[in-house]
Amino acid sequence: MTAHAAAHHPPYEDLQRFGLRLFIASEAFLFGVMFAARFYLLGFEKAEAVNVVLGLVLTVLLLAATWSSHRAVAAAEAGDRGAMQAQLLLTMALGVGFLALVVVEWGAGFTEFPISTPYGSMFYLITGTHSLHLLIGLFVLASLFLQERRGALTEDKLWKLRGGVTYWQFVDVVWLFVFVILYVL
Amino acid sequence: MATTAPRLERQIGASGLPFAVRGLVWGLIGFVLGALVTMLVRGLAGSPAWRTDQMVVIGFLFSVPSFVLGVGAWETWGRGWVGLETVDYDPPGWRQYFGFNLDHKVIGIQYLVTFIAVFILAGAVAMLMRTELMDPGRTVLGPASFTRFMSLHGFLMVLVAVTAVPGAFGNYVMPIMVGAEDMAFPRLNALSFWLWPPAVLLLLSSPFVGGWDSGWTGYPPLASVNNLGQIFYALAFVVGGLSSIVASVNFLTTIVKMRTKGLTWNRLPIFVWSILLTGALSLFFTQSVAVAVTMVTLDRIFGAAFFDPLLGGAPVLYQHIFWFYSHPAVYVMVLPSLGVMLEILPVFSRKPLFAYKWAVGGIIGISVLSGVVWAHHMFTVSALSDANAGFMLSTEAISVPTGLVFLSAIGTIWRGKLWMKVPMLFALAMVFNFLIGGITGVFLSDIPADFQLQDTYWVVAHFHYTIVGAGIFGLFAGIYYWFPKITGRMFDERLAKVHFWMMFVGFNVTFLPMFWLGLNGMNRRIADYQPDLAPVNLFVSLAGFFLGTSFLVFLWNFIVSWRNGPPAGSNPWGARTLEWVTSSPPPKLNFDGEPEVLDDPYDFAPDAPPHAVLRTGGER
Numbered sequence: 001m002t003a004h005a006a007a008h009h010p011p012y013e014d015l016q017r018f019g020l021r022l023f024i025a026s027e028a029f030l031f032g033v034m035f036a037a038r039f040y041l042l043g044f045e046k047a048e049a050v051n052v053v054l055g056l057v058l059t060v061l062l063l064a065a066t067w068s069s070h071r072a073v074a075a076a077e078a079g080d081r082g083a084m085q086a087q088l089l090l091t092m093a094l095g096v097g098f099l100a101l102v103v104v105e106w107g108a109g110f111t112e113f114p115i116s117t118p119y120g121s122m123f124y125l126i127t128g129t130h131s132l133h134l135l136i137g138l139f140v141l142a143s144l145f146l147q148e149r150r151g152a153l154t155e156d157k158l159w160k161l162r163g164g165v166t167y168w169q170f171v172d173v174v175w176l177f178v179f180v181i182l183y184v185l
Numbered sequence: 186m187a188t189t190a191p192r193l194e195r196q197i198g199a200s201g202l203p204f205a206v207r208g209l210v211w212g213l214i215g216f217v218l219g220a221l222v223t224m225l226v227r228g229l230a231g232s233p234a235w236r237t238d239q240m241v242v243i244g245f246l247f248s249v250p251s252f253v254l255g256v257g258a259w260e261t262w263g264r265g266w267v268g269l270e271t272v273d274y275d276p277p278g279w280r281q282y283f284g285f286n287l288d289h290k291v292i293g294i295q296y297l298v299t300f301i302a303v304f305i306l307a308g309a310v311a312m313l314m315r316t317e318l319m320d321p322g323r324t325v326l327g328p329a330s331f332t333r334f335m336s337l338h339g340f341l342m343v344l345v346a347v348t349a350v351p352g353a354f355g356n357y358v359m360p361i362m363v364g365a366e367d368m369a370f371p372r373l374n375a376l377s378f379w380l381w382p383p384a385v386l387l388l389l390s391s392p393f394v395g396g397w398d399s400g401w402t403g404y405p406p407l408a409s410v411n412n413l414g415q416i417f418y419a420l421a422f423v424v425g426g427l428s429s430i431v432a433s434v435n436f437l438t439t440i441v442k443m444r445t446k447g448l449t450w451n452r453l454p455i456f457v458w459s460i461l462l463t464g465a466l467s468l469f470f471t472q473s474v475a476v477a478v479t480m481v482t483l484d485r486i487f488g489a490a491f492f493d494p495l496l497g498g499a500p501v502l503y504q505h506i507f508w509f510y511s512h513p514a515v516y517v518m519v520l521p522s523l524g525v526m527l528e529i530l531p532v533f534s535r536k537p538l539f540a541y542k543w544a545v546g547g548i549i550g551i552s553v554l555s556g557v558v559w560a561h562h563m564f565t566v567s568a569l570s571d572a573n574a575g576f577m578l579s580t581e582a583i584s585v586p587t588g589l590v591f592l593s594a595i596g597t598i599w600r601g602k603l604w605m606k607v608p609m610l611f612a613l614a615m616v617f618n619f620l621i622g623g624i625t626g627v628f629l630s631d632i633p634a635d636f637q638l639q640d641t642y643w644v645v646a647h648f649h650y651t652i653v654g655a656g657i658f659g660l661f662a663g664i665y666y667w668f669p670k671i672t673g674r675m676f677d678e679r680l681a682k683v684h685f686w687m688m689f690v691g692f693n694v695t696f697l698p699m700f701w702l703g704l705n706g707m708n709r710r711i712a713d714y715q716p717d718l719a720p721v722n723l724f725v726s727l728a729g730f731f732l733g734t735s736f737l738v739f740l741w742n743f744i745v746s747w748r749n750g751p752p753a754g755s756n757p758w759g760a761r762t763l764e765w766v767t768s769s770p771p772p773k774l775n776f777d778g779e780p781e782v783l784d785d786p787y788d789f790a791p792d793a794p795p796h797a798v799l800r801t802g803g804e805r
Contacts, residue, residue, distance in 0.1 A: 010442055010443075014442065015369045015370070015438055015442050015443070018438050018441065018442055019369060019370060019373075019434045019435070019437075019438040022433070022434045022437055022438065022468060023430070023434050025468070025469070026430050026433075026434070026468045026469060026471075026472055027472070029469045029470070029472045029473065030472035030473075030475070030476065033472060033473045033476045033506060033509065034476055037476070037480075037491075037502060037506060040499070040502050040505070041491070041498070041499055041502060115483075115487050115488060115489050115490070116488050116489065116490050116496055117490055117496065117497065118490045118491070118496070118497045118498060120489075120490070121480075121483065121484075121489040121490045121491050121498070122491075124483075124487075124489070125479075125480065125483060125489070125491075143266040143267065146266075146267050146268050147265075147266075147267070147268040148268075149268065150267075150268030150269070151268070152265075152268040152269075153268075
């Protein structure tokens, strides 16, 4: 909709940031409802077999990914495209590593706390939904990387990067709640 | 931009098969792909490869994005994701409606026509149900088919009620009312529409796999063990829910960020307020129903334990999550229509909207309270729970903000010079119907009365008085009010009045006796009833057929007038809001100039300045 560029509304980044915040608020409701369901169904009960150390490793991976995604934006704003690409790649690698560990964890979990138990049901629902969101975030980052490689991510399009990274960091923050609610409590 | 790739010169979609056909093909390919992936994963895990329900779920989840890309999202959007130049879908003529068009006016018409079609189909199913209920015992459907058709009717109509008014008029009229050239996110807007065809087609195909029989509410444990159609219901709910969320982000951003110069919050047309609050409700609560039906689906296809008591699950948990969305959803159904009503009443009373700020406060109050009343649907489930009293009070408290909206309506009509055109007739009928719907709801919110009335035709009558009597009457009020704007033509006034009187009388004689049936113990959702209720049921069925016939009159008028009606001019009703300042239908970017708002939208005093003017050329 290039014809709209000259319209009397605020700059597109302003609209995009507002819309993204609304969407993130909506997503917070999605996870909030599932967290509430976890306590309704199980109280503070959890499967003793759940691997807290692995959960901690997963948490560290996503905290690192939050930091590297932040570095990517900072590098782009400083005009250092090389560093931005490197940080984006690092973020994606951390995300892929996270998903690979989740697969390992599920493989073990299916025997320790199968989906046919209430805790197992909640565990796979919540971690599965989270991983799905992380996968979408990975697609967004990959798309940004591809656009950058093809030279389409120009200075005036950096809002795309900022938006994609905001979403990525939201998914990372959700994991902190998932970790506390499924592994610690 | 120096880095831009060579622009795609070809006009997409201007010839050949419409993009919608390509979407169907891509969607089908996606479905097969998803099903094959499922078989592959199952085979690798050592299970038998074929499992229908899992293949349907994964296949559908693959097919929806393929369909959306196929109808044109690939060219207009997807190419950008991989760094290629995008090209807009904007062919001339009828083809513009059959692809991923970004113009909010096209999308509004797509929504309007699609959901009128769904409304007519779901209405035809109701005719079938009333045929079965003409006398007790088995008539044409039998008990099993009756519950399935009841479920299909209920769910399709819920989709119409949730979607039609915001989808059609929220998209077509609202951006013009706020003086914008389009919605904030045109691509998300097109996405929100094109998610619907897969969901609707899935539901329409559900009878071929035996449908589902748990109503539009889909409670487990029944929903965990019945036909495959239950999964179709769940998938349609998730995809439709995603559409609602995407649309809400768009509505809210457009209203908050894109109002034109001078359009302050206290000059905002009341319909825009109703869309704002409706958007907020959909945005937050829709996620909840997606969780509920996903959990049922996981119980079914992966043997999860959420709602199976034998495995330690809790069926009542479903009801909490489901109604946490679905009670706010009834206000999603009604608020936009109340907005239409309050928009129409001042125009045809030639008076300012009475107590504008209180009406806005009422709409906000309804929205806020709607989030804390869900358990009133569960009084008989959690009998004697201490929380029930609280839910009774919060429910009854909703009548206070609703009363503000009513007072605004009545105060507007009060001593006005009423101009009885068809949109006004529908708006006045809404005041009447919604009063009955509201008062009979008070009985249901009262716990002791609810124990008697729950699951009877009292409930059926009550929610039809609110959802049809206000929601659907509001849809038709809006159709007649904005028809000249959208089509540029005037409808046949005489046929429209025939439609109105048939619908208004037919609606009341159909649903008013149902209160009596409910008080006399007729159960809802069941094909049979006690023999002494037969005469009233026969009467209700005949009245229902009469009501059904009224929509044929509407359809005839709608189609013929759209093609051949006389030109309507830009402002046939003498209204003041911005959509009447531009031409009918509006030009591509809505205004030939820069709109500027100067005054109140409802000040009909002869010497009042106009609500808005268009600044053109040198004035800019």
